[in-house]
Amino acid sequence: xxxxxxxxxxxxxxxxxxxxxxxxxxxxxxxxxxxxxxxxxxxxxxxxxxxxxxxxxxxxxxxxxxxxxxxxxxxxxxxxxxxxxxxxxxxxxxxxxxxxxxxxxxxxxxxxxxxxxxxxxxxxxxxxxxxxxxxxxxxxxxxxxxxxxxxxxxxxxxxxxxxxxxxx
Amino acid sequence: xxxxxxxxxxxxxxxxxxxxxxxxxxxxxxxxxxxxxxxxxxxxxxxxxxxxxxxxxxxxxxxxxxxxxxxxxxxxxxxxxxxxxxxxxxxxxxxxxxxxxxxxxxxxxxxxxxxxxxxxxxxxxxxxxxxxxxxxxxxxxxxxxxxxxxxxxxxxxxxxxxxxxxxx
Amino acid sequence: xxxxxxxxxxxxxxxxxxxxxxxxxxxxxxxxxxxxxxxxxxxxxxxxxxxxxxxxxxxxxxxxxxxxxxxxxxxxxxxxxxxxxxxxxxxxxxxxxxxxxxxxxxxxxxxxxxxxxxxxxxxxxxxxxxxxxxxxxxxxxxxxxxxxxxxxxxxxxxxxxxxxxxxx
Numbered sequence: 188x189x190x191x192x193x194x195x196x197x198x199x200x201x202x203x204x205x206x207x208x209x210x211x212x213x214x215x216x217x218x219x220x221x222x223x224x225x226x227x228x229x230x231x232x233x234x235x236x237x238x239x240x241x242x243x244x245x246x247x248x249x250x251x252x253x254x255x256x257x258x259x260x261x262x263x264x265x266x267x268x269x270x271x272x273x274x275x276x277x278x279x280x281x282x283x284x285x286x287x288x289x290x291x292x293x294x295x296x297x298x299x300x301x302x303x304x305x306x307x308x309x310x311x312x313x314x315x316x317x318x319x320x321x322x323x324x325x326x327x328x329x330x331x332x333x334x335x336x337x338x339x340x341x342x343x344x345x346x347x348x349x350x351x352x353x354x355x
Numbered sequence: 356x357x358x359x360x361x362x363x364x365x366x367x368x369x370x371x372x373x374x375x376x377x378x379x380x381x382x383x384x385x386x387x388x389x390x391x392x393x394x395x396x397x398x399x400x401x402x403x404x405x406x407x408x409x410x411x412x413x414x415x416x417x418x419x420x421x422x423x424x425x426x427x428x429x430x431x432x433x434x435x436x437x438x439x440x441x442x443x444x445x446x447x448x449x450x451x452x453x454x455x456x457x458x459x460x461x462x463x464x465x466x467x468x469x470x471x472x473x474x475x476x477x478x479x480x481x482x483x484x485x486x487x488x489x490x491x492x493x494x495x496x497x498x499x500x501x502x503x504x505x506x507x508x509x510x511x512x513x514x515x516x517x518x519x520x521x522x523x
Numbered sequence: 524x525x526x527x528x529x530x531x532x533x534x535x536x537x538x539x540x541x542x543x544x545x546x547x548x549x550x551x552x553x554x555x556x557x558x559x560x561x562x563x564x565x566x567x568x569x570x571x572x573x574x575x576x577x578x579x580x581x582x583x584x585x586x587x588x589x590x591x592x593x594x595x596x597x598x599x600x601x602x603x604x605x606x607x608x609x610x611x612x613x614x615x616x617x618x619x620x621x622x623x624x625x626x627x628x629x630x631x632x633x634x635x636x637x638x639x640x641x642x643x644x645x646x647x648x649x650x651x652x653x654x655x656x657x658x659x660x661x662x663x664x665x666x667x668x669x670x671x672x673x674x675x676x677x678x679x680x681x682x683x684x685x686x687x688x689x690x691x
Contacts, residue, residue, distance in 0.1 A: 196480075197479030197480035313481020316482050347521075367662050476648075489650050
């Protein structure tokens with residue numbers, strides 16, 4: 188069984204659902220690491236809806252920024268990280284050093300003794316964003332996805348709820 | 356032979372052409388359900404060009420909003436629906452209830468005695484749109500694509516004119 | 524061995540790296556055709572960084588607009604064209620006739636006696652751009668990608684640094 192897998196897809200592609208289903212087949216305890224920040228009503232609604240959809244076996248750790256610490260805290264559990272894109276966005280909005288934060292995360296992911304299922308967004312297949320923040324975010328996300336995919340034993344591209352194996 | 360198939364892809368990926376080619380191999384009569392609204396010159400040009408490209412065997416039904424009715428009207432024909440994305444966009448701009456309209460469409464698609472070839476856009480692989488309408492549309496389209504894919508016997512992701520089978 | 528291959532992917536998907544690695548296995552001399560225009564600091568940085576990453580075996584031809592001439596000049600070398608998207612963007616910003624320029628490029632690509640590795644972006648999988656230039660660019664890029672894919676013996680879709688063979 189894979190130690191680390193990645194579900195990568197566009198918005199509303201069904202990647203979170205597939206990641207959860209995949210992690211439910213893993214041994215417990217199960218930990219869901221949520222990276223969303225409940226800034227506004229729109230996002231709060233989504234978070235609550237997603238939390239209701241998970242069953243009782245899941246413990247949730249909220250980690251909008253301290254994702255590496257959350258992975259450490261999860262220890263040898265089976266962990267879903269949903270999602271790396273919101274985390275990256277939070278790191279950039281908080282004006283932290285993206286390079287440092289990504290290095291810290293990758294290092295913890297590599298040394299973790301848990302089973303890890305990552306969720307991340309493909310954000311680079313539209314036209315060039317018209318502002319620098321958008322372009323920078325797109326670049327950082329693309330680089331992060333490459334690094335996560337390189338570390339993962341299995342990668343699925345998710346399209347319309349359907350997983351397409353691209354590694355492993 | 357599949358009862359329902361879906362060609363999913365980005366803008367100008369060649370999905371309509373592949374859908375037409377796929378439907379031409381199906382038994383007649385052939386019906387083309389066009390969902391474009393000829394609001395402006397740019398769109399009118401596209402509609403006329405596409406109509407000229409189809410051969411005489413095809414009858415066209417224009418259904419910018421009443422897509423479920425058009426599918427019913429098509430009966431046991433071989434039908435191309437081009438495309439679900441423009442239809443969804445029309446439904447949202449007309450401020451109809453998206454949930455209701457999607458339910459109606461899915462129900463008619465499931466009970467249809469025709470062969471149906473669906474065309475739909477992948478719209479969720481760019482950065483987050485900067486306005487709520489854009490985000491809502493992206494979400495609704497993603498959910499609709501998941502539902503259409505679940506109902507379809509065959510799904511192809513179309514990239515640069517090349518079909519990549521992801522279901523069936 | 525393929526005469527022409529295409530690496531297609533989103534921004535920061537790793538397509539340039541894969542294209543280079545693929546071309547390094549081809550017989551020399553090796554020519555890198557760079558289409559970026561060093562308009563501003565952001566782009567200049569990228570160009571310099573990329574140039575440093577290539578090894579000494581590569582000769583670089585800068586061809587922001589005269590891509591067909593560059594391919595001719597490369598003769599029977601092994602050539603990487605990085606990338607067709609920046610070239611198309613330069614052609615449109617220079618208000619040249621896109622149809623003519625694309626025809627010229629395709630004709631030279633077809634008759635070239637070199638081995639050619641093309642890099643191009645998928646730009647059509649986000650929501651509809653809110654301005655006509657964005658929509659036109661997206662359409663032209665989609666059409667160009669279809670034509671390049673049709674000419675190529677091998678096409679890989681690149682996602683998170685992973686190549687997914689879709690032709691050849």
